[in-house]
Amino acid sequence: MVGRIERMIIVGATSGIGREVAERMAERGVRLGLAGRRLELLEKLQAKYGHQRIAIAQLDVTEPTAAEALETLLEEVGAPDVLLYASGVGKQNPDLEEVRELNTVRTNCEGMVRIVDRFVNYVKGKTSYSKRHKAHVAVITSVAGTMGMGQAPAYSASKSMQSAYIVALAQHARMQHIPVTFTDIRPGFVATELLNPDKHYPMLMTKAEAARHIIRGIERRKRIVIFDWRFRCIVALWRLIPRWLWERITIVKN
Numbered sequence: 681m682v683g684r685i686e687r688m689i690i691v692g693a694t695s696g697i698g699r700e701v702a703e704r705m706a707e708r709g710v711r712l713g714l715a716g717r718r719l720e721l722l723e724k725l726q727a728k729y730g731h732q733r734i735a736i737a738q739l740d741v742t743e744p745t746a747a748e749a750l751e752t753l754l755e756e757v758g759a760p761d762v763l764l765y766a767s768g769v770g771k772q773n774p775d776l777e778e779v780r781e782l783n784t785v786r787t788n789c790e791g792m793v794r795i796v797d798r799f800v801n802y803v804k805g806k807t808s809y810s811k812r813h814k815a816h817v818a819v820i821t822s823v824a825g826t827m828g829m830g831q832a833p834a835y836s837a838s839k840s841m842q843s844a845y846i847v848a849l850a851q852h853a854r855m856q857h858i859p860v861t862f863t864d865i866r867p868g869f870v871a872t873e874l875l876n877p878d879k880h881y882p883m884l885m886t887k888a889e890a891a892r893h894i895i896r897g898i899e900r901r902k903r904i905v906i907f908d909w910r911f912r913c914i915v916a917l918w919r920l921i922p923r924w925l926w927e928r929i930t931i932v933k934n
Contacts, residue, residue, distance in 0.1 A: 684761075685705070685708075685710055685761045685762055685898070685899065686710060686711060686761055687710065687711045687712075687713075687757055687758055687759065687760040687761055687762075688705055688710050688711070688712055688713070688760050688761060688762045688764065689713040689714075689715070689750075689753060689754065689757060689760045689762070689799075690702050690705075690712065690714050690715070690764045691716070691739070691741065691750070691763070691764070691765050691766060691767055691795050692715070692741075692764075692765065692766035692767030692768065692820075693712075693714035693715060693716050693722065693725070693766065694716035694717065694718045694721040694722060695716075695718075695721065695872070696766070696870075696872035696887065697766055697820060697867070697870060697872060697887055697890050697891060697894065698716070698764070698766030698767070698820075699721075699725070700887040700888060700890065700891040701764065701766065701891045701894055702714055702725060703725070704891050704892075704895060705895070706725070706728075706729040706733060706734060709733070710733075711733060711757060712729075712733065712734045712735070712757070713734075713735045713736075713737070713753040713754065713756065713757035713760065714726075714735070714736050714737075715737045715738070715739050715749065715750065715753055716738070716739070716767070717738065717739070717740050718738075719736070719738040722736040722737075735753060735756040735757050736753075737749045737750070737752060741767045741787060741790075741791025741792070741794060741795055742783075742786045742787055742790060744794070746791070746794055746795060747794055747795070747798040750795055750798055750799065751798070751802070754799075754802060758808075759806050759808035759809065759815070760815070761815070761816060762815075762816045762817075762818060762898055763795075763796070763799045763817050763818070764818045764819075764820070764894075764898070765792055765796055765817070765818070765819045765820065767787060767791055767792070767795075768787060768788050768820060769783060769784050769787045769788065770784055770788070770822075770824075770832060770834075770835035770838070770839075771784075772832045772835075773831070773832060773833065773834065773835075774830075774831055776833070781833065782834075784835055784838055785834050785837075788835070788838035788839065788841075788842060789838050789841050789845075792819060792842055792845070793845065796817055796819065796845075799815070799817060800817070800849065800853070800858060800860055803858055803859060803860050804856075804858055809859040809860070810859055813859070814859040814860055814861050815859060815860040815861075816861050816862075816863065816898065816901060817846075817849075817860060817861070817862050817863070818862070818863040818865055818894075818897075819842055819862075819863070819864060819865065820865045820867065821839045821842045821843050821846075821864055821865060821866050822835075822836075822839040822866055822867060822868075823866045823867065823868050823911050823914070823915050824836040824839050825838075825839030825841075825842065825843050825866070826840075826866075826915050826918050827918050827921070828840075828926075842864075843864050843866070846862050846864045849862060850862045850903075861901055862903065863897060863898055863901065863902055863904070863905060864903065864904045864905070865894055865897060865898075865905045866904065866905065866906045866907075866911075866915075867885070867893075867894075867907060867911075868885065868908075868910075868911040868914075869883060869884045869885065870884070870886070870887060871884055871885065871886055871887060872887060883910050885907070885908070889908075893905065893907035893908065
């Protein structure tokens with residue numbers, strides 16, 4: 681099913697993949713609600729494309745006030761066709777630095793639950809949505825969530841949690857007859873600020889390439905989007921490895 685997107689909310693639009701998707705959708709004339717921590721970067725996007733096309737809201741997904749900021753943005757934009765959760769952090773953490781691990785979990789897990797749950801509850805009370813016109817939630821997770829990665833425990837575990845949570849929400853929506861569908865977007869390595877520029881990453885993809893895959897997947901309302909074909913093959917192979925063997929594999933440090 682291919683759906684036309686007229687209104688879209690992007691949480692995590694200040695940089696990386698979220699910003700790239702925002703720019704591409706703005707160029708298409710989509711009415712956007714953009715949210716993130718760095719207000720000055722959101723203001724630059726708004727100035728570039730105009731207030732009529734872009735509404736902005738400063739929010740930190742790890743703070744309880746983020747849900748209220750989302751509500752305000754939804755009121756300004758109107759019932760969106762798509763909510764894209766693009767906020768995320770993640771670094772290799774071989775020393776298991778506590779602050780880094782906990783911050784990763786807070787942003788990727790607590791933040792996602794706070795934003796996505798508030799939107800699903802918003803959908804419940806809106807006559808704008810129906811069986812024929814369902815709301816659509818897309819979350820950028822990662823292929824790293826397929827298996828636990830020893831160099832980045834919190835990151836890989838948080839991405840696995842995100843994917844499992846989407847499965848649970850999809851089931852919940854069916855049980856409660858909530859008109860919403862879900863897309864789990866699982867990229868491989870994408871050249872964003874999350875990656876160390878001094879390191880080499882295999883099969884590295886540009887933000888523009890990633891945005892193209894994401895937008896196509898959202899428009900087609902795919903349940904799971906893994907890109908590109910090379911990572912789809914890798915993920916399929918990972919799933920065949922027994923747990924006991926995986927735990928004995930030494931991942932090359934990057």
